[in-house]
Every structure is written in structure tokens, then in C-alpha cells.
Amino acid sequence: MPRGAFSAVALTAALSIALTSCSSSSGPATGTGAPAAKGLVVGVTSDPDTLFPWKATQFQAVNVLQNLYGTLTEFDKDLNVVPGLAESWETSEDGKTLTLKLRQGVTFADGSAFDSKDAKHSLDKIMDEATAAVAMASLSSVKSVEAPDPATVVLNLTGPDAALPANLATVNMAMLSSDDTEEKLNSTPNGTGPFTLSKRVPSQSITLARNDKYWGGEKPKAPTIEFRVIPDESSIVSAMQSGNVQLAVFNDPLVAQTAEGGGTITVAKTPQLSYHVLQLNARRGDLKDVNVRLAVQCAIDRKQVLDTAALGEGEVTGPITAPAFKSDPNKRPCPNRDLAKAAEYLGKAGKSGGVTVKAIVSQGEYATSVNEAQNLKAQLAEAKINLELEVLESGAFVDRWVAADFDAAVALNGGRPDPDGSYGRYFTSKGNLNKVAGYSSPELDKLFAEGKATTDQAARKAIYDQVGAHLEENAAWIWLFAGYTYTATTAGVQGFVPMANGSLQYLRTTSTG
Incomplete structure (x- = not known):
């Protein structure tokens, strides 16, 4: 979901937050004379938009909640x-x-x-x-x-x-x-996870405390985890260089390069299942016509979007990013940009003079969003498709997104290891996020049902290949590229394991040295 769903409250934290002291120590460990473990400060660009796990779509909300709650x-x-x-x-x-x-x-x-x-x-x-x-x-x-x-x-x-x-x-x-x-849980989370909520200052920080009764074997290493809201990734780098933040996960490769270039910060690069996408609402306006959607698809050079917004750091992708079920991005009506084909599709729709599509864009949820949107706008303009951009604070974006109040949305959606978890709730007629997806069909309903009921891995792969092909042939959305996350840590931070699904669950094993 946009990572966001993929999501946050207003990014109003003053830059001075980045300059304040953060780590805390509980003093000498009893009987040893050794200093106790220090708290860990994680720099983030947005505040959680909810603390209720069953409704969390925003990346930052998910990252906090997975450290407070347990799953079967x-x-x-x-x-x-x-x-x-x-x-x-x-x-x-x-x-x-x-x-x-x-x-x-x-x-x-x-x-x-x-x-x-x-x-x-x-x-x-x-x-x-x-x-x-x-x-x-x-x-x-x-x-x-x-x-x-x-x-x-x-x-x-x-x-x-x-x-x-x-x-x-x-x-x-x-x-x-x-x-x-x-x-109750939106103000006082009550989970079985490795941490509990200690303190929250809206739009500034949220602090978790170690749960000494956590069931998972070893207790978490850090006594506290503070998620500190700093409005942009470059400012987080400055906070790390001054010693006020110890860990951050960046989306912008240029920021990651800047962070690593200083010599005091280590950066780990991790391929992601999440995917950058132009979501089309096939139930609104001109986008109801599959030919208009296919015109949009054929007018976009995905590699150009990747190169412009993310310095080429990633790969062009089809709908399914999970390694065991991965889609072939070349199996789509226009694997390469084809303006002549785009014009042909617009002609079939009776829109040779062009169309206007209104698109929402999140600012602050992830670093490359606005650059992606601007590149898409420039490319589509050459095909007589006017992408009218509305840039929103991430919390407002998620509200509009969940309500399906958009023609198109420039989004970063979280991927999952199993394609049913990724798309069953979106593209089936009874899926609870089908309103957001804007597209379903009896054929997809049948394929998703078969995919769930089949246990043979090769047979499931063949089924989800058909799912991907159907989504591409109907231009339900325009899948762009899958990128990386860049985990930045300062000296002394140990034990954090970046994951391909973007999870921060290994904060439980992270210490500050």
C-alpha cells in the first residue's frame, strides 16, 4: 500500500529537532560498573497517521506498529x-x-x-x-x-x-x-511485541520502551527506540553527522550517497519488493476506457522515470515483484515507449485531441515521489495526455487514496512474498481495497481463487503469470520500477537486519554499542 499506502500526519517538525540531544542512558548496570545500553534514535520524515494496526497503510505507521504488536x-x-x-x-x-x-x-x-x-x-x-x-x-x-x-x-x-x-x-x-x-488503542497501544509505547509528541517523535516480558527469547537490545520526525532525508543526514540520530532508512539514492560520502555513516543497500506505480482509477472519467489507459501505458518510458527520479537505482518491473512469482516486464502491450501506439489507442477511444488526468502525489512519504510525478507529466504531455498534479502532505494523500478520491495516484506500494497478499485485496471484486484499485474482472476473481487453492509452486507461478498479464493488458495500473532502501547507521550501531519487504522488525536486535 502507499508507503503508504503504502500515509502520515503533517510534516511540521522544526529542523531544530534534528539538533537536540537524543540518546539516553540508564546509568551503570547493577553489579558490573559498566554503562547501560543507550537508547536508539531513528530518523523518519513523517509521523504515524494511526496507531491501530488493522487500518495501518502508511509505511511509518507499519514500522512503528510491528515493534508493538505480534502476529500468529x-x-x-x-x-x-x-x-x-x-x-x-x-x-x-x-x-x-x-x-x-x-x-x-x-x-x-x-x-x-x-x-x-x-x-x-x-x-x-x-x-x-x-x-x-x-x-x-x-x-x-x-x-x-x-x-x-x-x-x-x-x-x-x-x-x-x-x-x-x-x-x-x-x-x-x-x-x-x-x-x-x-x-483506546489509537492512544494507548496494547500489544505483545518487543516494545511498548513510552511517549508521543505529535509531529515530533514517538518513543518505544523495551518490553521486558517479551516472549521472543532474548530481550530487545536497546532500552528505548525513538522515531524522530525530521522533515526531509537530507536533514536526517545532518542529524546523523552531528550524533543526534543513529539509524535511518532512505529512499533517495542521492541522499544515501551523500550520507556515505562523509565517512562517519555506513549505508547498506537492499533490493525491495515494494514498487513505484502510477495507479489508474478505471472507474473515473476518461480512464474508464481501456484504450485511454493503454495510451498512458504506451506513452511512458519506465527506464527514464527510474533514471530521472532514482538515478537508475533499481529495475523496471511488472506487477508482481516477489522473487518466486516475479512478472516479466517485457510481457506488456508496450514494453518500450511507443508514442505512435499511444496515439492509436487515443484514436480508438475517440480522444485524438488528448485527455486530462488528475493525479495525486504524496510529498514526504518517500523521497522520489515528486520527481517521478514531474517526469511522468513531461512524458505524457508528448502524447497529448495532460497529467494534472496535486501534491499533498502524506496524511492528506492517504485519506484521498483510501477514499479512492483520485483519477490517478503516483505511489510507492509495499510488496509481499506472496502475490495473493499483495493483490487479492485490490483486484478481486470483493477485495476490501478494490475501490482503491479501481479495477476488477470475473477472470481475475477466478485466477485469484485458483492461486489460493493451489499448493504446487510451479502451478501457482503459472496462475499469477496470468494475473500479471491480465493487469498489464488492461492497464489497470502502470507499474514503473522497483528500487532499493538504504539503511544508514552511525558508528556503534549493531544487529540491524534490513529486509526486502522494508520491515524494521529487527530493531529488536539492534544496539548502539
Whole structure:
């Protein structure tokens, strides 16, 4: 979702925040005389727009919440599905039952015990349309949830669902206490994660404290994690150089180069499953005509967008970025820019004189957004397609995005290891984010159902190849490129593991030396 969904509140933090002192020490460790571990300060460009995990689409909100909440399954550093709050699970022979055994002794931040009652409550509420949970469609195969004893949860399915274990690993599937409400959790998060909320100063910082009762073996290394809002990535570099921030994840390769060039900051480059995309709303205006959408597709040189906005750091992509299911970007109606073909499509639509498409753009959510939008505007103008840009603060962007209040949106969407988790909620007619996607079809409904029900990996790959081809041939969206994240750390920071899905879950293993 735009990373953002992919999302934030106003970026009004003064630059002076970057110059204030940040790290804290709790003094000598008892009996050793050695200084205690220091808190870690992470520089970010935006404040979380929500603290309710079932509705989080903004990257920064997700990054904070995945350190406060637990999920039934998790991803390891290689994006393999591993045990989380469920220490094991078993699928019945007919594939219609998934039985999960829960960990014992797990508690929420408020001290109350986690058990199957909470797991059943969470899954039932996520499936309830009234909740408006962004991951609702990921549970579309679940008919009912049972809690036969405190340590067991049984999911009764309509049929086999190969994607379900991976779908349960996202923070949008966080396990909540059955006693909590959305209103309460937006001010006082209550999760089973490695950290708890300590302090929040809106638009300035959010500080997490180590959860000494965390179930996951070793306690987190850092006593506190402060996410400090600094309005732009270049200012975060300055804060790191002055010693006030120890870790940051950049999207802009130029900023990453600047950071590393100073000699005091180390930068790790990680390929991402997330993808840059021009989202088209096929239910609005001229974009209702597939020929107009195909004209947009043929008028864009994706490599030029990549080179202009991200210094060529990445690769042109098709719809699916997950390595096991990766789309071939050459298998699309116009693999290369073709203005003659674009004109032909506009002619078929009866729009030879041109069209105007209004596009929303997020400023502050990720660094390359405005440059991408401006390059797209310049390219499309040569095909008589006027891309009228509206640049929004990231929180306002997400509000408009969730409401599908746009003709087009320049976005960075988070990718997932399984394509059903990536797109099932978008491009199926009953997907809870289909309004945002702006496109569905009976053929896609059938293909996604087959993809979930098929367990053979090669057969699933063939199915999702068809999904990708259908999306491209109908120009549902215009997939541009997949890039990198650049994890910058100062001297002494150890233990952080960057992940291809952009997760900051390994803040739990990070120390400041």
C-alpha cells in the first residue's frame, strides 16, 4: 500500500529537532560498573497517521506498529514464514482446516494474558466488514474461527489456501486483546511485541520502551527506540553527522550517497519488493476506457522515470515483484515507449485531441515521489495526455487514496512474498481495497481463487503469470520500477537486519554499542 499506502500526519517538525540531544542512558548496570545500553534514535520524515494496526497503510505507521504488536506467524530475514504467537500449525489433509497451537505465557503490554479467545476475537473482527480492516480480504477463505481450548485456534476454510500462513504474518493481522477498542488503542497501544509505547509528541517523535516480558527469547537490545520526525532525508543526514540520530532508512539514492560520502555513516543497500506505480482509477472519467489507459501505458518510458527520479537505482518491473512469482516486464502491450501506439489507442477511444488526468502525489512519504510525478507529466504531455498534479502532505494523500478520491495516484506500494497478499485485496471484486484499485474482472476473481487453492509452486507461478498479464493488458495500473532502501547507521550501531519487504522488525536486535 502507499508507503503508504503504502500515509502520515503533517510534516511540521522544526529542523531544530534534528539538533537536540537524543540518546539516553540508564546509568551503570547493577553489579558490573559498566554503562547501560543507550537508547536508539531513528530518523523518519513523517509521523504515524494511526496507531491501530488493522487500518495501518502508511509505511511509518507499519514500522512503528510491528515493534508493538505480534502476529500468529512471522517472516524471518529471508522472508520465510516462521512461528510467531503460534508456535506451530497444521493443515488438514483436505486443506479445509488450519489448526494453530499458541505460545503459552505471552502477555499484552498491560499485563493481561494472550490466549485463543484473543486470537479468535482478532480474526473475527478483521473479517467483519464494519471494522474496515485493510487485510480483510486475506481471510476470505476463512468460514469460521474456533477456540476449543486456550492454546488452540482452528480456522475452518472454504478450501485450501496456500497464501494464508504468509498473510497472517503482516502487522495488519496483529493479535489484539478482546478487551480493547480501536479508540483506546489509537492512544494507548496494547500489544505483545518487543516494545511498548513510552511517549508521543505529535509531529515530533514517538518513543518505544523495551518490553521486558517479551516472549521472543532474548530481550530487545536497546532500552528505548525513538522515531524522530525530521522533515526531509537530507536533514536526517545532518542529524546523523552531528550524533543526534543513529539509524535511518532512505529512499533517495542521492541522499544515501551523500550520507556515505562523509565517512562517519555506513549505508547498506537492499533490493525491495515494494514498487513505484502510477495507479489508474478505471472507474473515473476518461480512464474508464481501456484504450485511454493503454495510451498512458504506451506513452511512458519506465527506464527514464527510474533514471530521472532514482538515478537508475533499481529495475523496471511488472506487477508482481516477489522473487518466486516475479512478472516479466517485457510481457506488456508496450514494453518500450511507443508514442505512435499511444496515439492509436487515443484514436480508438475517440480522444485524438488528448485527455486530462488528475493525479495525486504524496510529498514526504518517500523521497522520489515528486520527481517521478514531474517526469511522468513531461512524458505524457508528448502524447497529448495532460497529467494534472496535486501534491499533498502524506496524511492528506492517504485519506484521498483510501477514499479512492483520485483519477490517478503516483505511489510507492509495499510488496509481499506472496502475490495473493499483495493483490487479492485490490483486484478481486470483493477485495476490501478494490475501490482503491479501481479495477476488477470475473477472470481475475477466478485466477485469484485458483492461486489460493493451489499448493504446487510451479502451478501457482503459472496462475499469477496470468494475473500479471491480465493487469498489464488492461492497464489497470502502470507499474514503473522497483528500487532499493538504504539503511544508514552511525558508528556503534549493531544487529540491524534490513529486509526486502522494508520491515524494521529487527530493531529488536539492534544496539548502539
